[in-house]
Amino acid sequence: MVSLSLRETGEYRRMNQMTQPSITNEVSPKKSVTVEEPAADGYQTVGEVRCKSPFIVAENVDVYYGDNHAIKHVTLEIAKNQVIALIGPSGCGKSTFLRCLNRMNDSIDSARVTGRITLDGQDIYSKDLDPVVLRARVGMVFQKPNPFPKSIYDNVAYGPRIHGLANDRAELDDIVHTSLERAGLLKEVKNRLDEPGTGLSGGQQQRLCIARTIAVNPEVILMDEPCSALDPIATARIEDLMDELSEDYAIVIVTHSMQQAARVSRRVAYFHLGHLIEVDETNKIFTNPRHKLTEDYVTGRIG
Amino acid sequence: MVSGNPSSRARVEAGLGKRRRREIIFRSFGLAATLVGIFFLVAFFWTLIAKGASAFAQTFVQLDIEFAEEALAPGGELDLEFADFDSIARTALRTKFPEVTSRNDRRELNRLISVGAGYQIRESIIQNPELLGKTVAMQVPAAANVDMLIKGNIDRNVPADQRPLSDQQIHWIDALVADGSLVKKFNKALFVNGDSREPELAGIRGALMGSFYMLVITIALAFPIGAAAAVYLEEFATKNRWADLIEVNINNLAAVPSIVFGLLGLAVFINWIGIPRSAPLVGGLVLSLLTLPVIIIAARAAIKAVPPSIREAAFGLGASKMQVMFHHVLPLALPGMLTGAIIGMSRALGESAPLLMIGMVAFIVDVPASISDPATALPVQIYLWADSPERAFAERTSAAIIILLGFLLLMNLAAVIMRRKVERRW
Numbered sequence: 001m002v003s004l005s006l007r008e009t010g011e012y013r014r015m016n017q018m019t020q021p022s023i024t025n026e027v028s029p030k031k032s033v034t035v036e037e038p039a040a041d042g043y044q045t046v047g048e049v050r051c052k053s054p055f056i057v058a059e060n061v062d063v064y065y066g067d068n069h070a071i072k073h074v075t076l077e078i079a080k081n082q083v084i085a086l087i088g089p090s091g092c093g094k095s096t097f098l099r100c101l102n103r104m105n106d107s108i109d110s111a112r113v114t115g116r117i118t119l120d121g122q123d124i125y126s127k128d129l130d131p132v133v134l135r136a137r138v139g140m141v142f143q144k145p146n147p148f149p150k151s152i153y154d155n156v157a158y159g160p161r162i163h164g165l166a167n168d169r170a171e172l173d174d175i176v177h178t179s180l181e182r183a184g185l186l187k188e189v190k191n192r193l194d195e196p197g198t199g200l201s202g203g204q205q206q207r208l209c210i211a212r213t214i215a216v217n218p219e220v221i222l223m224d225e226p227c228s229a230l231d232p233i234a235t236a237r238i239e240d241l242m243d244e245l246s247e248d249y250a251i252v253i254v255t256h257s258m259q260q261a262a263r264v265s266r267r268v269a270y271f272h273l274g275h276l277i278e279v280d281e282t283n284k285i286f287t288n289p290r291h292k293l294t295e296d297y298v299t300g301r302i303g
Numbered sequence: 304m305v306s307g308n309p310s311s312r313a314r315v316e317a318g319l320g321k322r323r324r325r326e327i328i329f330r331s332f333g334l335a336a337t338l339v340g341i342f343f344l345v346a347f348f349w350t351l352i353a354k355g356a357s358a359f360a361q362t363f364v365q366l367d368i369e370f371a372e373e374a375l376a377p378g379g380e381l382d383l384e385f386a387d388f389d390s391i392a393r394t395a396l397r398t399k400f401p402e403v404t405s406r407n408d409r410r411e412l413n414r415l416i417s418v419g420a421g422y423q424i425r426e427s428i429i430q431n432p433e434l435l436g437k438t439v440a441m442q443v444p445a446a447a448n449v450d451m452l453i454k455g456n457i458d459r460n461v462p463a464d465q466r467p468l469s470d471q472q473i474h475w476i477d478a479l480v481a482d483g484s485l486v487k488k489f490n491k492a493l494f495v496n497g498d499s500r501e502p503e504l505a506g507i508r509g510a511l512m513g514s515f516y517m518l519v520i521t522i523a524l525a526f527p528i529g530a531a532a533a534v535y536l537e538e539f540a541t542k543n544r545w546a547d548l549i550e551v552n553i554n555n556l557a558a559v560p561s562i563v564f565g566l567l568g569l570a571v572f573i574n575w576i577g578i579p580r581s582a583p584l585v586g587g588l589v590l591s592l593l594t595l596p597v598i599i600i601a602a603r604a605a606i607k608a609v610p611p612s613i614r615e616a617a618f619g620l621g622a623s624k625m626q627v628m629f630h631h632v633l634p635l636a637l638p639g640m641l642t643g644a645i646i647g648m649s650r651a652l653g654e655s656a657p658l659l660m661i662g663m664v665a666f667i668v669d670v671p672a673s674i675s676d677p678a679t680a681l682p683v684q685i686y687l688w689a690d691s692p693e694r695a696f697a698e699r700t701s702a703a704i705i706i707l708l709g710f711l712l713l714m715n716l717a718a719v720i721m722r723r724k725v726e727r728r729w
Contacts, residue, residue: 107618109542135621142619146612148631158630159620209616216620 043073046291047280051267055080055250056101056220061115063096063105070096072274074115080219083242083251085261085282088271089302094254097271098222101252102138103131119220136163139213143225145205147197147212152189155197155208156180159216175215183211184241203234210241214249221245223253227260239264258298262286270294351708355701361490361503362450363442364416364479366395368424370434381432388421392443399484400475411472415479417444419492419504442486447502447695449476453485456694467694493702497670498684502695505688507703509670513583513663513678514652514710520587520674521594521651526644528591529598533640536599537606538628557596564593565660573661580662581677589657594647601643605636638722645718649711655682681707 054077063071071093078084086094096105103124105111117124124134136159147155156176159165166172176193180186185207189200197208206226213221223242227235242251242264255261261268261282268285270278270293278285278294289295296302368391375386393413397403403412420443427441428434448467451457453476463470479485496506540546568589572578578585609632617627658664664683671678679687681703688700 102619104615104618107614132621132623135619140615140619142612142615144612146610146616148613148616149635158617158622162620162622162626162630212616212620 043275045075045276046278046294047284049075049077049276049279051077051079053079055120056252057116057118058097058100059116059118061097061100061113061117063093063100063114064110064112065108066110070274071100074271074276076269076276076279078220078250078252080250081246081248082267083246083253083265084267084269085265086252086254086269086271087256087258087261087297088277089297090256091273092271093274094269094271095224097276098224098252098254101220101222102135102140104140106131136216137218138220138222139216139218140222141206141209141213141224141226144229145202145209147200147205147208149196149198151194152180152197152200152208153193156211156215159212163216165216179211179215180208182214182245183207184237185211201234203230203237206230206234206238207241210238210245214245218249220250220252223251225254225256228256235260258286270297272297351701351704354698355703355705357454357456358493358698358702359490360487361492362445362453363486363488364396364420364445364449365440365442365484365486366392366416366420367398367438368392368395368441368443369438370424370428370436372436375428376435381428381435383425383429386425388425389418391424392416392420399479399482408471411469412475415446415449415472415475417446417501417503419444419501442488444492444503445485447693448472449485450503451694452476453480453487454698456698493699497668498666498679498687499668502691502693502699505696505699507681507684507706509667510679510681510684510703511706511710512671513586514680516583516671516674516678517587517590517680518648518652518714520584521590522644522648524587524591525594525598525647526640529595529644529647530602530640532595533599533602533606534628534633537603538624538632553596553599557600560656561593561654562656562660564589565657567592568657568661579675579677581665581667581679582675583663583671583678583680584674585661586658586663586678586680587674589661590651590654593654593657594644594651597647597650598640598643601646602636602640605639605643606632608639609635634725637725641718641722641725645715648714652707652711652714653682655680655686658683681710 056078058074058076058078061071061074062069074093074097076097086098088094099105100113100117101119101124105113113125119134119137122129148158150158153176156179157166157172160172160175166175177186180189185204188204189195189208197205200208206229210221210226227238230238239260242253245251246266253261253264265282267279268282269276270285270289270291272293278289278291280290285294286298289298293302370391374391376382377385393416396412396416397409400412403409423443424441427439445453448457452459452468452473457466457468459466459468459473468476476485492504493506495508496504497509499505536546536549540549568585569580572585572588573580578588613631613635614627617631622630658680662677663679664687665677665679666687667677667679669676685700685703685707688696688703
């Protein structure tokens, strides 16, 4: 079965399950989900949450938005130099989990995070850690390209400027150029660095945002559905870029596209209703999921 | 889909006429409403200009003024206290009508020139002492009633006891017109003088300066305070019951009748703090309070309208809250905040009720030289003039309204230019 391609596996499973009366009789796919829903507490994630030489370690993380328990007891380790994809249906908590990693949830008054998340051994929710420092180490790329309404140059230079990373103009120029180069954008914008960043195409804007993020020289890059607003060609460029960047950074990507997860990531974590259901190497998740919910999702039954 | 089913298609087509009729009716209602608005706007401007335009010109009498040494400098030196400048003007007028001898007639003749004539003669000799001993042709202001007759605002066909000019006076005026002694000139007095009991000498300058000082104080206080409050409430204050209470109260304050702010100013600034009444300082403070809610509401809306993605991007890069505010949110919100400030300023400029409560409705002749001198404001001046019985104040009231509107237009223009400049940077 492992040797089967993804699509064939899905087809095979679907056909296989057709024969089971409990599923063939279902009216909506959701019904089977409720039956399988894990208990609120003490759910044990299937697969391998641990990894070799972890860089980010999340232990028993719970997130509440007011009364809403958005993330339930999630434990996950993330290593450097690899891409991990967080997948799952809408509202499953994958974006919330991602935003815990650079404390972007801080700005939401009602959000409360418990448990422990460490970055290179340091508790990122400890009182002595300023989120400013954390976010300089953990960069983020958002779903919709959001360049500042400034010039291309100023967009990339903003992070180094506020953190005082460059001593003089020449150094700053250098950072801007290398960042644009690494984001694969330099060739296209070399001659118009002083034009507004908002004038670029969607794919270029997203690469500009990536350049802006790596200009700060972070250790981790979080990507929240970075390609969902882009066409397939721009998406392919960004995916190539992720591949290159993974040599230097730990990359955590939230995606709705399972093809994308399969293409770019080495590990995949599947979230469902706030639970981390299953974590494993990418090909294992897609070809041989251990949990029923994961299987339903990757075969297109839910989500 | 519709064309596929003949019966439903027929129904759609049958109802089409009704739909179109409704659309036409709806459109014509909108058009009618717009036309009504335009009609009243045009009517407003037309009456205003028709009534007020004549106030920008003023009738002057051409007289040969003799700066006689015996009248001005009996001791050889110019003696301003001794000199009777009014009588010099009157003498000059009487030389034109040698036949007038009786005391009564002479008094009537004297009424044709303004008391401003004496001031003008006095000013010219002070500025130019060489005139002493010479006779100079000068144009001195005519009395307001002469001006009114020339402009046709006094009807010479009504019985003499129903008009402010006697038959004799009209006869003299005609004679002056005939020999070209009555000239119409630009009414400089309207712009350089303060208020006066004499319409031909009354000017808008005092009120204009009063309004200007008040607006400077208002913008200097209300904009920074309003912007700071808006930033705090929008970005830093925790959203709880207190924040809601404050928000409701600010919204309510924006709707509080302005006279209440005048009472507040009277109680706090004048009676308690002891700032002199009628001063633009108090007026400016009261108008600041009046415009603050408007500015806060507009500024909060402008801050709210900044896309959250920009904030997230900045936070994501590790910008602190201050940096996000000053580098991204405020520059983007500034045009909206400026618009709010201008709306507030326009309201402040047109406000008269609160000024009545703090004594800015007084008759003040001097042009205020500082924010603590007694002053009036443009709308109050308009009110005062509209209330005056003299005919000549009617056209001046309209002229003052035109000036007020011009001031407003200028302010809004400045705001638009400023807004453009701020926007272009982004």
